[in-house]
Amino acid sequence: xxxxxxxxxxxxxxxxxxxxxxxxxxxxxxxxxxxxxxxxxxxxxxxxxxxxxxxxxxxxxxxxxxxxxxxxxxxxxxxxxxxxxxxxxxxxxxxxxxxxxxxxxxxxxxxxxxxxxxxxxxxxxxxxxxxxxxxxxxxxxxxxxxxxxxxxxxxxxxxxxxxxxxxxxxxxxxxxxxxxxxxxxxxxxxxxxxxxxxxxxxxxxxxxxxxxxxxxxxxxxxxxxxxxxxxxxxxxxxxxxxxxxxxxxxxxxxxxxxxxxxxxxxxxxxxxxxxxxxxxxxxxxxxxxxxxxxxxxxxxxxxxxxxxxxxxxxxxxxxxxxxxxxxxxxxxxxxxxxxxxxxxxxxxxxxxxxxxxxxxxxxxxxxxxxxxxxxxxxxxxxxxxxxxxxxxxxxxxxxxxxxxxxxxxxxxxxxxxxxxxxxxxxxxx
Numbered sequence: 001x002x003x004x005x006x007x008x009x010x011x012x013x014x015x016x017x018x019x020x021x022x023x024x025x026x027x028x029x030x031x032x033x034x035x036x037x038x039x040x041x042x043x044x045x046x047x048x049x050x051x052x053x054x055x056x057x058x059x060x061x062x063x064x065x066x067x068x069x070x071x072x073x074x075x076x077x078x079x080x081x082x083x084x085x086x087x088x089x090x091x092x093x094x095x096x097x098x099x100x101x102x103x104x105x106x107x108x109x110x111x112x113x114x115x116x117x118x119x120x121x122x123x124x125x126x127x128x129x130x131x132x133x134x135x136x137x138x139x140x141x142x143x144x145x146x147x148x149x150x151x152x153x154x155x156x157x158x159x160x161x162x163x164x165x166x167x168x169x170x171x172x173x174x175x176x177x178x179x180x181x182x183x184x185x186x187x188x189x190x191x192x193x194x195x196x197x198x199x200x201x202x203x204x205x206x207x208x209x210x211x212x213x214x215x216x217x218x219x220x221x222x223x224x225x226x227x228x229x230x231x232x233x234x235x236x237x238x239x240x241x242x243x244x245x246x247x248x249x250x251x252x253x254x255x256x257x258x259x260x261x262x263x264x265x266x267x268x269x270x271x272x273x274x275x276x277x278x279x280x281x282x283x284x285x286x287x288x289x290x291x292x293x294x295x296x297x298x299x300x301x302x303x304x305x306x307x308x309x310x311x312x313x314x315x316x317x318x319x320x321x322x323x324x325x326x327x328x329x330x331x332x333x334x335x336x337x338x339x340x341x342x343x344x345x346x347x348x349x350x351x352x353x354x355x356x357x358x359x360x361x362x363x364x365x366x367x368x369x370x371x372x373x374x375x376x377x378x379x380x381x382x383x384x385x386x387x388x389x390x391x392x393x394x395x396x397x398x399x400x401x402x403x404x405x406x407x408x409x410x411x412x413x414x415x416x417x418x419x420x421x422x423x424x425x426x427x428x429x
Contacts, residue, residue: 004170005411007186007196008032009177009210011039013157013389014381015202017396020160023167025400025422027414030169031194032161033186035176040157042280043204044389046354048261050243051076051149052387055112055122056094062369064398066115068391071428073147075393075420076156082419083159085151086264092148092243093130095139095338101247102141109143121146134240139338148243150264153389167416177203180213184377198408200399201380205280205357211380216373220382221304221360224280225255227272228325229351230332236346237268239339246338250317253366258334269351270335270342273324283353307364359383372399379403394425401426 006022008015011034019032032039054069080087096102105124112122123144125133130142161171176189180199187193201210205224211217232239245259255274262268277286308314324331329344336342359367359382370388373380381399388395397420403409415422 001185002194004029004031004194004196006030006198006200006409007194008200008202009186010034010202010204010207011036011157011161011171011173012042012202012204013040013044013153013160013392014204014384014396015200016040016044016157016160016164017392018200018202018399019169020164020167021397021400021422022409023164023169024416024418025413026409027412028409030164031172031196032164032169033172033175033177033188035174035189037174038158039161039171039173040154043354043356044157045152045154046283046352047153047386047389048259049150049152049264050092050261050390051151052390053092053112053117053121053145053148054115054387054390055108055117055143055145057111057115057387059111059114064395065370065387065391066111067428068395068398069387070116071394071425072391073149075425076151076390077149079156079159079393079419080151085155085159087149087151088262088264089147089149090241090243090262092145092245093125093134093137093139094143094145094245094247095130095137096141096247097337098140104247105141105143112143112145117145134242134244136239136339136341137242137244138340144242150243150262152264163419177210177213180210184214197377198403199378200403201378201382202384204384205355207380207382207384208357208359211373211378211382214375214378214380216375216378216380217371217382219304219362220367222357223305223308223360224277224282224355224357225274225321226277226282226325226353226355227274228331228353229261229269229271230328230347231349231351232268232270232346233348237266239268239342239346244338250313253314253317255317255321258331260335260339267351270332270347271351272354273321273331274318274356275321275325276318277355280355280357283355304360304362304364308360311364356385358385372402374406379408393420397422397425 005028054066057066246257332344
């Protein structure tokens with residue numbers, strides 16, 4: 001049986017980032033456990049690929065996520081430059097379709113400054129100014145975020161794995177966690193097990209399941225929503241040369257409003273919707289594994305999610321999301337509100353679907369922010385959603401500093417050469 005000082009469950013962008021910081025700062029044995037054959041196989045690769053400027057995040061309610069996103073922009077840029085990874089600045093237009101939404105944009109402008117974004121990186125445009133910049137975008141007004149960039153977060157995660165391995169981190173891939181016993185002892189599917197002093201749970205869509213294995217977050221539930229995209233045919237790729245997002249209409253629900261996004265490989269896509277699915281890996285179809293489906297339905301009927309079913313706004317919204325999954329025209333018509341020339345015939349291939357797993361509180365509401373829970377042997381990061389990939393380097397540094405302050409990381413400091421400056425980051429978060 002192998003013993004580690006810290007075992008990280010989840011080889012996504014967050015778990016891999018935390019492993020990098022731990023291995024570069026301390027003299028300790030660190031492992032990352034993931035059931036897939038490589039890191040970053042799920043949400044870390046199945047996302048929009050945008051490095052966001054956090055102008056749309058409330059600096060009071062989401063201070064840490066906003067600061068992490070702001071600080072991480074330069075961290076990702078440094079990694080891209082040092083390791084020659086693709087980095088393409090394209091900018092983002094956040095469009096308002098009426099005066100009420102325009103007032104939200106005015107609030108975003110104030111939030112952006114409070115979140116540290118330089119004033120010259122954000123510009124509030126009227127509809128005519130937007131037309132001059134993007135002739136095929138029609139709106140009342142828009143915030144133009146100049147420095148938004150497209151990348152491949154899957155590549156970033158794999159590069160961080162290499163950096164972490166140089167520092168001695170062991171990545172236990174193709175190892176699925178089956179159960180966790182006192183010790184703690186982690187039992188893996190391939191009839192092996194390990195012991196560790198501390199478990200850090202960064203398991204994404206499975207993070208709540210892992211937390212409950214350790215007796216944490218028993219009163220919470222979760223749901224899985226698939227976000228689907230359509231790829232523009234090559235001749236329509238340049239219809240718009242900027243990312244275009246729309247002001248959210250459903251503040252109480254963790255669903256993304258439709259947008260037009262540019263990919264690092266030159267594609268343009270439209271999406272997403274939010275289709276309920278039974279697991280974090282149901283990337284196609286609606287039923288998935290029958291056993292998983294039955295288990296999830298049972299959980300919904302008896303748990304916190306049941307309360308959502310009595311919310312008529314939620315039921316109405318979900319029905320529309322289902323329709324947008326079945327009908328390409330319905331999906332594209334959402335974007336037609338701000339790109340009038342767009343047509344369903346411009347799209348013939350589905351893009352890469354991703355899955356978001358929001359946590360549901362005991363009163364049946366969606367948890368609005370990331371949640372960190374702990375016991376004496378484990379630390380859990382739950383509900384780490386967008387802009388999670390953007391903020392991962394700084395947020396993971398913040399988590400490591402918090403763990404050290406709490407006494408979880410009582411190990412000798414042995415700082416190694418690093419691509420990023422830990423102390424500079426944590427003094428700003």
